[in-house]
Amino acid sequence: MSRNSFVVVHADQDPADRARLASFLDGKGFTVHQCSNGVEALALCESLQPGVLLMDLDMPLLDGFETARRVRENAALAHMVLVAISSHTDEFSSSRAWEAGFNEFLSKPVSASLVLQVIRRTQEMTAVNLKHPT
Secondary structure (H helix, E strand, O other), X not given: OOOOOOEXXXXXXXXXXHHHHHHHHHHOOOEEEEEOOHHHHHHHHHHHOOOEEEEEOOOXXXXXXXXXXXXXXXXXXXXXEEEEEXXXXXXXXXXXXXXXXXXXXXXXXXXXXXXXXXXXXXXXXXXXXXXXXX
């Protein structure tokens, strides 16, 4: 399968969750970079300029909420779509995620096919914005 030029960063402290999702997305032709905390996620985002950051909210060193805030404060990363992934499915957690700057909120265990839908929708929006800049 040909490689997709759309880069995805997946930040999750659970190596099994990272491996499962990365394997699925890799099989669909995406380039997935994995990390285990918010500090690493920020560094990868700054160096790779991914289209999507998949981010667990419960992360060591820098949680998902603060990572999202820092991404949104960085003009060079403004194009990114942020997807919160959390085992906390209460209204408070999802509200905090929206306020921090996430575009999507997915509940664990996350469906790989749902993540794929979000990424493909992001690709479509990116293509439209490139054709018709505001």
